Each structure stands twice: as C-alpha cells, then as structure tokens.
Amino acid sequence: MDAVRLIGATRHALAQSRAAEEIVAEAWQAQALAHAVGSHLALHGPPELRSRAHGLSESGGRACGALRLPGQREGSVRAAQLSGLKDPRSVLLALGALLGEVGIALVGVACSADEEALYWQCIEAIDATDEAGDRVRGLLRQLTERERWQADPAAEPS
Incomplete structure (x- = not known):
C-alpha cells in the first residue's frame, strides 16, 4: 500500500482513539511508519536524501x-504494508502532519495520566515524535533544495 494511504489510515485511527491505550497504540503505529518511510527513502530515495x-x-x-x-503483533503493524512512495514530498508532508497530531495527542495522555509509568512513556514518546518531525522537516528542506538545483543547475546548493 502507498505510504500516503497508510498515513491517512493512521491519522483516521488516531482521530477516532479515545482511551489512552488507543492513543499510545496509534502513536506507535505513526512511529513505525516514520521508521518504514525513512528506511524506504534510505534504500530507494534520491542519493542526496539517503x-x-x-x-x-x-x-x-x-x-x-x-x-x-x-501484545503488539507484527501482523498488526500498518507500516508492514508499505509498498512504495510515489511522491516523496507528499509522503513527507503527510507524515509531518501525522507526527504533529501524535505529539498533541500524547501531551493530552501525559497530562491526564494517573500512572507515573504511562506519564514517562508519553514524555519519551513526545520527545521521539518531535525528533522524527525535525527529521521530516530536514528531509523536506533538502528535497526543496534538490528540486531548486535541478530547475537551475547554476544555483548554489545551500
């Protein structure tokens, strides 16, 4: 399945999640997608982005x-269905939006957590989600520079 569709399915599932466990599970799915998208681009993406x-x-x-x-089963991981990235820019934009939504949802779970272990799990996940979002933004900047250079080879890459 195309990455944009998988990201859309995860955004929908996150929006439907009400319980803390469901939100954490969807945050996990989003991070699995970040891992899969990064791996795919590292193997098959433009050399400058790898x-x-x-x-x-x-x-x-x-x-x-x-x-x-x-109890997380390998077969329940949406990212395992990733078959390709038709448009890296669209995928990265959608992934960035998903990671932003995940961060907000995790803040909500952390603020309402009754258990200290869940609170700290969310804090670590918020930090990791922020890092993944930063990496997505870096990839988008590099992709923009690459496209600008391809459009005007005389332009200096930044």
Whole structure:
C-alpha cells in the first residue's frame, strides 16, 4: 500500500482513539511508519536524501521501542504494508502532519495520566515524535533544495 494511504489510515485511527491505550497504540503505529518511510527513502530515495532518511528510520525505530506495547503483533503493524512512495514530498508532508497530531495527542495522555509509568512513556514518546518531525522537516528542506538545483543547475546548493 502507498505510504500516503497508510498515513491517512493512521491519522483516521488516531482521530477516532479515545482511551489512552488507543492513543499510545496509534502513536506507535505513526512511529513505525516514520521508521518504514525513512528506511524506504534510505534504500530507494534520491542519493542526496539517503543519509537524512536513515536518520528518520533510526528515530522512528527508537520511538517504537519507547512505545512498545504488550501484545503488539507484527501482523498488526500498518507500516508492514508499505509498498512504495510515489511522491516523496507528499509522503513527507503527510507524515509531518501525522507526527504533529501524535505529539498533541500524547501531551493530552501525559497530562491526564494517573500512572507515573504511562506519564514517562508519553514524555519519551513526545520527545521521539518531535525528533522524527525535525527529521521530516530536514528531509523536506533538502528535497526543496534538490528540486531548486535541478530547475537551475547554476544555483548554489545551500
């Protein structure tokens, strides 16, 4: 399945989540998508993006570890359905929006957490989500510079 569709499905599921456990589960799904998108771009993306894409993959992977859910089955991971990225810019924009929504949802869970363990899990996940968002923004900037350079080869890359 195309990354934009998977991201859309995760955004929809996050919006429908009410319980803290559901929100944390969707945050985990979003980080798994960040990991998968980063891995795909690192392997198949434009050469100029591969290093930063690898960073996104690592960031998403670390966040998945922070949000590891008991009973999470490999088959229930939406990111496992990723078949390609038709338009890297659209994917990165959608992923950035999803990560922003995840961060906001996790702040809500952390603020209402009755258990200290859940609170700290959310704080770690918020930090990881912010890092992944920064990496997505970096990839978008680099993609913009690449496109600008391709349109005008005489332009200096920044």
